[in-house]
Amino acid sequence: MKRMTTLFASLACLGLFALPALAQDTLFVASEGAKLKADKSASADTVAELPVGTQLKVAGQEESWYKVTAGGNSGWIYRGKVSATAPEASRQGGDNLFGGAGSSTIMVSEADSARSMRGLNESEQEAAKAAGRQPRPLADYKLALDRVLGQKVEKKELENFLKAGRIGEYAK
Amino acid sequence: MNAKRILIVLVLCAAACLPAAAFAAGFLDFLDPNTKEGKIFSGAQSVLSSSQQMDYKSERAIGERLAVEGLRRYGMPSSKQAMQHYVNLVGLAVAMNSPRTDIPYRFVVVDSPVQNAFACPGGIIFVTSALMQTVQTEAQLAGILAHEVAHVAHRHALKSIQRAQFFSGVGQITAATMKGDKGAQFESMISDMQNVLFDKGLDQNMEYEADATAMETAYRTGYNPAGIMEALMSLQKLEASSPDKKGSWFSTHPPLASRIAKNQAQMKKYPDARSLAVLADRYKSQTR
Numbered sequence: 105m106k107r108m109t110t111l112f113a114s115l116a117c118l119g120l121f122a123l124p125a126l127a128q129d130t131l132f133v134a135s136e137g138a139k140l141k142a143d144k145s146a147s148a149d150t151v152a153e154l155p156v157g158t159q160l161k162v163a164g165q166e167e168s169w170y171k172v173t174a175g176g177n178s179g180w181i182y183r184g185k186v187s188a189t190a191p192e193a194s195r196q197g198g199d200n201l202f203g204g205a206g207s208s209t210i211m212v213s214e215a216d217s218a219r220s221m222r223g224l225n226e227s228e229q230e231a232a233k234a235a236g237r238q239p240r241p242l243a244d245y246k247l248a249l250d251r252v253l254g255q256k257v258e259k260k261e262l263e264n265f266l267k268a269g270r271i272g273e274y275a276k
Numbered sequence: 277m278n279a280k281r282i283l284i285v286l287v288l289c290a291a292a293c294l295p296a297a298a299f300a301a302g303f304l305d306f307l308d309p310n311t312k313e314g315k316i317f318s319g320a321q322s323v324l325s326s327s328q329q330m331d332y333k334s335e336r337a338i339g340e341r342l343a344v345e346g347l348r349r350y351g352m353p354s355s356k357q358a359m360q361h362y363v364n365l366v367g368l369a370v371a372m373n374s375p376r377t378d379i380p381y382r383f384v385v386v387d388s389p390v391q392n393a394f395a396c397p398g399g400i401i402f403v404t405s406a407l408m409q410t411v412q413t414e415a416q417l418a419g420i421l422a423h424e425v426a427h428v429a430h431r432h433a434l435k436s437i438q439r440a441q442f443f444s445g446v447g448q449i450t451a452a453t454m455k456g457d458k459g460a461q462f463e464s465m466i467s468d469m470q471n472v473l474f475d476k477g478l479d480q481n482m483e484y485e486a487d488a489t490a491m492e493t494a495y496r497t498g499y500n501p502a503g504i505m506e507a508l509m510s511l512q513k514l515e516a517s518s519p520d521k522k523g524s525w526f527s528t529h530p531p532l533a534s535r536i537a538k539n540q541a542q543m544k545k546y547p548d549a550r551s552l553a554v555l556a557d558r559y560k561s562q563t564r
Binding site: 244 | 336337340343344345347348349351352353360361364365368369371372373375377378379380381382384399400414495496497498499551552553555558
């Protein structure tokens with residue numbers, strides 16, 4: 105019995121030490137816009153674009169790059185794009201990072217109802233007083249918010265921005 | 277004997293779960309998204325407990341409502357379009373390496389003399405023009421934006437309210453319409469959240485968690501993760517001389533000294549931090 109306990113304890117200890125090694129053998133894509141590159145350089149050819157959550161088999165690491173296999177393709181991936189654990193699957197996510205945010209769901213017609221009109225006016229009066237400014241109509245805020253939400257950044261532009269700043273995988 | 281005991285426990289568990297399930301089903305039926313007002317906050321669902329996640333549409337509706345309050349409170353968006361676009365580029369650069377990459381974040385500089393940055397649920401993130409002047413490098417801006425993205429990714433504001441509701445015994449938030457009791461409840465929730473975001477601040481541990489995530493996110497992106505810490509140090513210098521702390525980073529965030537100490541400890545994880553992007557010149561030229 106005592107021998108069995110010792111055996112289990114030894115196995116448990118082995119398991120603890122084995123875990124980090126296993127974690128390094130498998131990695132997961134954890135960032136948007138991750139690319140599998142033919143060589144360990146951002147300027148190398150792109151072998152495949154890898155969606156978040158893709159499981160990677162690690163064959164080695166050099167500098168800031170992992171040599172990996174993903175779905176039959178082999179190549180290199182920048183260290184900042186991966187994590188040791190699978191990213192939490194978004195059960196109720198939005199569209200995507202580069203999707204349009206559209207316009208706000210706040211409707212000027214909200215002010216139609218006498219109750220909300222009165223409420224908004226009262227709170228706007230208070231907010232204006234606190235900020236030492238003139239009260240504004242709700243439509244001004246909706247317009248300002250819609251302009252904010254209407255700003256768009258294209259994937260390619262962001263890539264060029266990172267490249268110009270020599271950030272992350274574009275450092276060299 | 278043991279098997280009998282297990283069976284009794286299982287039966288008791290099932291019995292305890294039944295009323296909750298029945299209540300949830302009935303409660304969801306009660307919502308009517310087909311009304312005119314229902315469409316305003318279409319998808320706004322009940323929040324039964326902190327373990328149940330709100331759907332994105334509802335989260336965004338709450339965030340947009342809070343964003344309007346943010347504009348009223350702090351000021352309108354800055355008219356410097358080039359700077360607004362630059363802040364969105366830096367913000368998206370970190371967001372794509374954050375723990376939540378599948379929502380359309382938007383970043384906005386508002387004209388305000390108050391030093392602050394805050395995040396509305398759903399991904400609308402504000403930074404004041406005063407804080408933009410305090411910040412000196414792109415890595416510092418990236419750190420602050422990554423901190424705010426972390427609050428959105430970890431759903432901190434929503435969790436604060438859910439927890440508050442749960443403990444006060446209310447347990448549900450409904451917003452299918454803006455009229456009547458449900459509208460009043462929604463307004464009350466917005467008011468609670470305003471209090472958390474603009475006055476009281478989030479739970480200290482949420483701030484520490486957002487700092488830790490921000491450093492990791494900045495590092496993964498390729499910015500020097502010390503950026504957030506440097507920005508906090510600049511704020512610490514200003515804190516002593518700041519005449520108005522109301523609604524500022526100082527009143528809504530935990531003591532700077534403890535945060536800086538924690539961030540300094542985390543820097544040990546990044547031995548190559550000094551080789552990463554800082555970009556002081558680009559920051560200056562883009563934010564003029």
